[in-house]
Amino acid sequence: MSAAAFLRQARVVIVIGKGGVGKTTVSAALARAASLAGIDSLVVEIEGKGGLASAFEYPGELDYRETVLHPGDASKGEGEVRGRTLRADEALVEYLEEHAMGRLSKRLLSAGAVDVVATAVPGIKDILVLGKVKQLEREHPAELIILDAPASGHAISFLAGAGSLLDAVRAGPIRAQAQDVVDLLTDPNRSQVLIVTLAEEMPVNEAAEVAAAVEDQVGAHLGPVVVNAVYPKRESLPRDTPAAALAEQNSIHLRPGEAEALDAAAKSRHGRNELQERHLRRLRELLPLPQVELPFLFTASIGGRELDRLAVSMAAALEALD
Amino acid sequence: MSGLGPLLQRGNMLVCCGSGGVGKTTIAASLAVAGARAGLRACVVTIDPARRLADALGLETLPNVAHRVPLDLSDGLPSGELWALMLDPKSTFDALVERYAESPDQAQRILDNRLYRNISGALSGTQEYMAAEKLYELAEEGRFDLLVVDTPPSRNALDFLEAPARLTRFLDNRLFRLVVAPARSYLKAVSMAAQAFVRTVAKVVGAEVVDDAVAFFQAFEGMEEGFRDRAERVDRLLGGDGTAFVLVASARKDTVAEAIYFTDRLVEMGKSPQALVANRLHPRFGRDGSESLTDLAASDRARADSLGEDTPLGALYANLAEFRQVAEREDEVLATLVEKVSPAPVCRVPYLEGDVSDLQSLERVAQILTA
Numbered sequence: 001m002s003a004a005a006f007l008r009q010a011r012v013v014i015v016i017g018k019g020g021v022g023k024t025t026v027s028a029a030l031a032r033a034a035s036l037a038g039i040d041s042l043v044v045e046i047e048g049k050g051g052l053a054s055a056f057e058y059p060g061e062l063d064y065r066e067t068v069l070h071p072g073d074a075s076k077g078e079g080e081v082r083g084r085t086l087r088a089d090e091a092l093v094e095y096l097e098e099h100a101m102g103r104l105s106k107r108l109l110s111a112g113a114v115d116v117v118a119t120a121v122p123g124i125k126d127i128l129v130l131g132k133v134k135q136l137e138r139e140h141p142a143e144l145i146i147l148d149a150p151a152s153g154h155a156i157s158f159l160a161g162a163g164s165l166l167d168a169v170r171a172g173p174i175r176a177q178a179q180d181v182v183d184l185l186t187d188p189n190r191s192q193v194l195i196v197t198l199a200e201e202m203p204v205n206e207a208a209e210v211a212a213a214v215e216d217q218v219g220a221h222l223g224p225v226v227v228n229a230v231y232p233k234r235e236s237l238p239r240d241t242p243a244a245a246l247a248e249q250n251s252i253h254l255r256p257g258e259a260e261a262l263d264a265a266a267k268s269r270h271g272r273n274e275l276q277e278r279h280l281r282r283l284r285e286l287l288p289l290p291q292v293e294l295p296f297l298f299t300a301s302i303g304g305r306e307l308d309r310l311a312v313s314m315a316a317a318l319e320a321l322d
Numbered sequence: 323m324s325g326l327g328p329l330l331q332r333g334n335m336l337v338c339c340g341s342g343g344v345g346k347t348t349i350a351a352s353l354a355v356a357g358a359r360a361g362l363r364a365c366v367v368t369i370d371p372a373r374r375l376a377d378a379l380g381l382e383t384l385p386n387v388a389h390r391v392p393l394d395l396s397d398g399l400p401s402g403e404l405w406a407l408m409l410d411p412k413s414t415f416d417a418l419v420e421r422y423a424e425s426p427d428q429a430q431r432i433l434d435n436r437l438y439r440n441i442s443g444a445l446s447g448t449q450e451y452m453a454a455e456k457l458y459e460l461a462e463e464g465r466f467d468l469l470v471v472d473t474p475p476s477r478n479a480l481d482f483l484e485a486p487a488r489l490t491r492f493l494d495n496r497l498f499r500l501v502v503a504p505a506r507s508y509l510k511a512v513s514m515a516a517q518a519f520v521r522t523v524a525k526v527v528g529a530e531v532v533d534d535a536v537a538f539f540q541a542f543e544g545m546e547e548g549f550r551d552r553a554e555r556v557d558r559l560l561g562g563d564g565t566a567f568v569l570v571a572s573a574r575k576d577t578v579a580e581a582i583y584f585t586d587r588l589v590e591m592g593k594s595p596q597a598l599v600a601n602r603l604h605p606r607f608g609r610d611g612s613e614s615l616t617d618l619a620a621s622d623r624a625r626a627d628s629l630g631e632d633t634p635l636g637a638l639y640a641n642l643a644e645f646r647q648v649a650e651r652e653d654e655v656l657a658t659l660v661e662k663v664s665p666a667p668v669c670r671v672p673y674l675e676g677d678v679s680d681l682q683s684l685e686r687v688a689q690i691l692t693a
Contacts (some may be wrong), residue, residue: 117531120436298648
């Protein structure tokens with residue numbers, strides 16, 4: 001399948017995963033991959049901490065207004081990437097305001113009424129956030145909407161809230177909103193969920209648990225699981241031949257300590273590769289979904305250049321899927 | 323003992339904060355292990371739905387009470403005790419309600435209220451507050467020499483500090499108290515506005531929701547004082563001299579940015595972080611300090627290029643260059659934070675081969691933290 005075909009399967013891609021696995025990086029890479037495939041996209045950050053802006057080297061912080069993160073090179077047929085935030089509190093206030101509260105609301109909202117409403121109707125904020133996503137989907141039919149969702153502990157309640165609310169509330173505008181959200185989440189032509197994980201013990205376990213919950217409790221369609229930060233293999237990296245011996249063969253004089261450093265680094269690389277390999281295998285056993293691997297980049301932070309590399313890897317991995 | 327060793331003192335409480343995924347739970351558990359190794363009776367308190375501490379300690383479940391964890395004493399070293407507690411916010415809150423209710427009947431009315439039953443799960447800040455409340459209880463009891471808490475995986479580490487005030491504000495809710503309270507004439511206009519608001523809310527979310535809320539605040543009437551007083555004491559404990567904040571960050575821009583923000587807020591409150599744990603760093607190979615990582619990485623890279631990356635020796639150099647490059651970037655990312663927390667000690671914990679999921683690896687981390 002071409003990357004473009006994959007990205008056109010569903011208009012909304014919801015990216016979830018445990019804290020620290022790189023959800024935002026993956027969301028950004030996906031948007032850039034769409035851009036390279038000629039598709040415009042809008043990345044929506046739910047609880048972002050600025051990672052999205054910095055991945056695109058956008059100076060400043062995102063807010064609820066849409067901002068162009070990457071214009072795309074039109075001469076190469078690239079799409080544009082835009083971004084915005086969508087915070088639960090804002091969504092709730094906006095909703096209450098739209099429901100005829102006018103100027104009265106501001107003061108009462110600051111008096112803590114929002115907390116009371118949000119507590120009295122658990123999940124209301126999440127439903128309103130997703131309701132807003134549905135609205136964005138309608139307003140931007142030609143675009144891919146990428147939702148950088150909350151960390152997975154919260155992600156399930158975030159996605160399952162609408163369904164539970166339908167069971168609890170019989171009528172009213174909130175019920176209608178919840179129904180719309182359930183319709184969006186359960187239609188594979190409209191939305192799919194990408195789980196991001198790492199090739200490590202607990203992230204793999206959690207990915208498997210979250211996948212089951214997404215299918216059972218939300219009824220959403222799961223896309224491939226994205227394994228982030230996989231250490232690329234170095235085929236020529238020797239395993240048993242010490243650096244000292246190789247240096248002698250090459251008539252290279254090593255500085256004191258250099259041989260030890262080379263050997264230790266090689267051992268560490270092989271160790272990581274093997275450990276990750278084991279967890280990737282385990283992930284395949286626990287979670288029968290296609291895997292998309294993104295390489296670990298030896299840079300400690302992601303900027304425009306790194307993002308392009310990840311987007312290219314992402315596109316190649318998507319193309320390799322059936 | 324150095325590193326974080328000086329923090330492991332009788333009567334101290336260590337609060338581990340940082341963004342999700344940096345390894346707070348592991349660091350908290352390791353600090354408790356280090357405390358036990360220093361001869362203290364140490365207890366780690368965690369509140370984590372993924373039960374990561376339970377995993378790390380090889381336990382299936384932990385109740386809301388402290389649980390003794392057996393330490394391997396085969397090395398013959400003297401040791402204190404290691405305890406762990408998995409927090410259950412709901413039952414902690416229930417116990418508070420029971421304590422401050424004027425009668426068992428009042429307590430029951432609150433516990434049965436639907437709004438109340440949602441609070442632990444839905445009101446943000448509640449979990450954080452209950453963690454702080456549990457710490458307060460444990461500190462009052464004085465059973466443990468050292469308490470280590472792993473703050474909830476909240477969206478914002480600051481929630482932990484703001485939670486007592488936030489919950490008090492919620493319970494003090496002016497709006498609903500106006501609806502509940504008999505209208506006094508001078509409040510009448512506000513009261514009418516409040517009524518109008520409540521009617522609109524009822525239209526949007528349903529009348530029963532509003533009824534629950536009103537019933538809750540009615541039932542709570544008279545207990546605010548006790549709760550507020552308690553929250554103030556919890557606040558004082560968090561702000562006291564025995565409480566040390568340990569920042570945990572990985573060498574990533576976003577977690578470092580959050581740690582910097584958190585430090586600024588602590589300073590505003592007249593506190594400062596007592597230590598920084600830079601977690602899961604890449605190893606530094608064979609560096610004697612005379613040359614910068616940048617220079618080393620560049621010369622390794624040059625060697626790799628001249629030998630060719632597909633030759634065995636070239637691959638060795640290319641690999642070392644990559645590790646040195648990432649180490650250099652990590653130092654760069656951490657530099658501002660390290661400067662900011664100065665003179666607090668900075669402890670660099672390397673990424674450990676294998677997962678830190680058993681007591682043995684917690685002991686290893688404990689050694690690194692106090693080395």
